[in-house]
């Protein structure tokens with residue numbers, strides 16, 4: 001099967017939790033008053049709105065939203081409701097069975113999750129009763145996640161970019177700048193066909209509802225994004241930013257919103273993706289359409305391209 005785009009792109013996907021497309025009003029939306037010019041420009045010029053409501057009543061939530069993004073199947077319909085936070089066993093199984101990372105690897109591509117776990121023992125992560133959708137997907141697809149040694153060797157990125165939140169966990173080493181975290185992520189992306197990084201401080205800060213803290217998170221994220229911005233100019237480079245639901249863009253509430261999530265797409269195949277993704281469940285199939293199977297003897301997958 002041929003891709004719609006010819007040769008498959010080198011994709012760098014930055015997942016940003018709880019970031020919706022809201023009013024362009026600085027009184028309501030911190031993105032329009034904060035020190036985040038890159039993010040603002042991307043949302044204004046390079047984003048398409050993605051319906052995150054999944055056709056299920058209530059506010060969209062992270063576990064079902066992320067599970068839908070990475071499987072291409074409507075996880076809220078599967079569960080009969082929006083599931084917040086971390087997935088339980090049934091939803092974890094749903095993610096582990098078929099997801100974007102495992103499907104790309106099955107098709108013969110190098111796909112990876114770049115986030116670091118602050119542990120030396122991957123088995124301990126595997127045994128955790130509670131883990132994120134992405135952890136479940138990465139363990140199923142890669143058989144591992146990136147551990148502490150890789151973080152300190154610059155071969156993984158901590159979720160907060162600077163390692164500052166590791167202080168609460170006894171870390172006494174140096175902090176790094178968001179730009180250095182971006183350099184580490186780009187080093188990983190150069191060695192892979194698909195690289196995923198997950199940032200969720202946006203959602204956490206918005207839930208706490210302190211405007212200054214929200215703006216600080218946005219400023220940090222923006223420095224990181226600006227340092228990634230050269231990626232699409234690489235041959236075959238595709239840079240994507242997507243979210244699971246709204247939250248931060250509406251300063252009038254600490255909760256999630258029903259605003260559309262943005263899909264920012266820059267570089268090779270960006271316009272095709274922006275055209276094809278209208279709902280969260282469109283994302284994985286649209287991306288996989290760019291990655292034809294390298295081994296045509298393999299059977300079609302339930303992600304179905």
Ligand SMILES: [Zn+2]
Pocket residue numbers: 018062203204207247256
């Ligand atoms: Zn949330």
